[in-house]
Amino acid sequence: MRENSEGREATAQKERALLQAYRRGEIRALGDLVELYRKPLYAFIVRMTGSQHEADDIFQDVWFRAIRHMNTYRQKSFASWLFRIAHNVIVDRARHRKVEGVVEPVTDGDTPQENWIEHFADPGPGPDQIAIGRETATRIAAAVAALPPEQREVFLLRMEADVPFKEIAAIQNVSINTALARMQYALEKVRAALSRELEVVP
């Protein structure tokens, strides 16, 4: 998605332009905006819930809410706003199910967890890309699913959506140090699960 601060600023400018165009009545601009966050938002929701079926509902709900309130959107970062909505929807659904915190994903063999792994994105050929197979996807999914909800959320917001720690802390309503500590714990566990893949690092 975005790899550096210049890229982040460029994306922010693009977002602003698309939002202005949408407010002027250009529906196509919203399509582009949805496209921009299609993958990171969906991946975040799937990995938070562990179910593709539920993730479809939540993804749709998040965008519906965002579209309804698009005219009142005044925040600096669209990504933070969007992921905060996603966070709230996930937490609301978890509360409705009388579950404390965020929904724990199901990790059995033939569960929805497996369902999306079958359709994980193809990274495509590239000289600097590592070869990633289904086994790796399964291991990552299991490692991420095994994380406590707060750590998982920080990890996914950072890794999937490139949300800065300052904004992650605001989404979770914690200090930036807490967000960093959660990321460190999460990384430690995921690194352990991906030890084989990480061994290729010289």
Added chain:
Amino acid sequence: MKCASCQKSLLLVLSHEASRWTQWRVDRHLRSCETCRRFREQYLVCMQTVRATSPEPNEQLMQTIVSFARRHAIRSKSEAHAPRSVPEYLLFRPAWIYGALSVVVLVVFVTIMSPMFRISPTDVAVHDTQRVGEVATAVSIPSVGFENNVDEQLDELALLLELTTEEAILSDNDIAITWSETEQLAQELLKWEDAQI
């Protein structure tokens, strides 16, 4: 800089949120620390791996969202251009009922409670000095004609004084005399009586 601290700062550096000073310190530490260099590389590979295995929504879901956006935009536009015969601020609001009820309750309360707040003529001085003067003149002690029948004149004055007091009690604001005035009058009467004796 210790490795734990460096790795925490490194997370900020990698998300482009670190200050120049922090970045400089991290770079300096990385030059001499193999563990932290490895941490950085593993972080980047981890990110790449996670992103490469990200699930994606299907096209149908995307179409649903875009068509919702289209419907929403059309609805918003038609609402914005819909003619309004009555200005918005004149439209009925439930708050109006609450406001009217509050006024009614306040009026009833004041009506019920008002006798309790009426001013007692025995406690409050009357400020109508003109009327005080008039009454005082009306009941002023006559200095002539009392020598012959003191007791009779005294009774007459006492009656006058009593009447004045009664009037003052009966019609509080209309009569301009108070207990202090009455007492003053009585004292003058007693002085006059002493002088006569």
